[in-house]
Amino acid sequence: MNDDMEILKRSLINAEMDPGVEAVTRLIQGGANPTHVLEDGMAVAMFELGEMWKRGEVFLPEVVASAEVFKACNAIVEPALLANKDPNAAANALVIMCTVKGDLHDLGKNMVGAMLRTSGFDVHDMGKDVSADRIVEAIRELEPQIVGLSALLTTTVPYQETVIKRLVAEGLRDKVKVMVGGAPVTPEWAEKIGADAYANNAPEAVEIAKKLIGVAR
């Protein structure tokens, strides 16, 4: 099983579709914990890839290809994750998830959405590159308990603050909890912009979302 985790990580880093899909299939069929595969395998590999990119060891087309491998592997892990769904927890709580305007990174946001679903949350995924206008509209229409804002670029992280300011201006700020995340986001930033919560990864996001709606301490 550990070998397959290593093959999976290497396949994501090297953008090798077949070995990656085969390794993740063996892991899931062999009963590996899907959360462990996602967080300690796939997310770790993408972080490592980002470091290699920074050092100039890989280039944009290779990262695009790795993201495709990630999506294919995720399509195998997600059903296993959802099969463990807790039917009672957090029922009737809706979370709107999106990646903010200008930002096309959605792999992490999708992971958070999937793990929230397994914990019984309803998730309305608005996708990526989502403007404050659209978020305001969706909050008015769907009345979610929580909105989750993902940002992966230092240039788009400030848009999380733009959204919060807009919610204040529209009189919506006290109607919805705001949770922020994404690799460059910090707890200090979350506090500075007046977000209700920050989480570093998807399992933590679930715990924090439960606290926000009062089903966990």
Ligand code: B12
């Ligand atoms: C894959 C990737 C891409 C893919 C994205 C594919 C996709 N569909 O998402 C592609 C190739 C398209 C891409 C494009 C670009 N990218 Co890019 N990308 C990455 C990379 C390597 C991995 C990101 C990822 O998916 N990680 C895996 C997931 C699982 O982790 P995650 O997103 O962090 O999510 C976890 C947590 O953060 C948290 N979380 C995430 N969202 C949320 C939301 C909430 C509410 C909560 C609570 C928690 C939470 O939970 C998740 C699960 O644990 C990162 C490197 C890195 N260190 O992040 C660079 C990186 C983010 N990219 C970078 C750059 C520069 C770009 C481009 C500008 C490159 C270019 N010249 O075009 C473009 C920007 C396009 C755009 N407008 O958005 C830089 C950003 C640098 C900076 N200063 O901002 C990075 C850091 C790479 C680097 N080291 O330089 N990229």
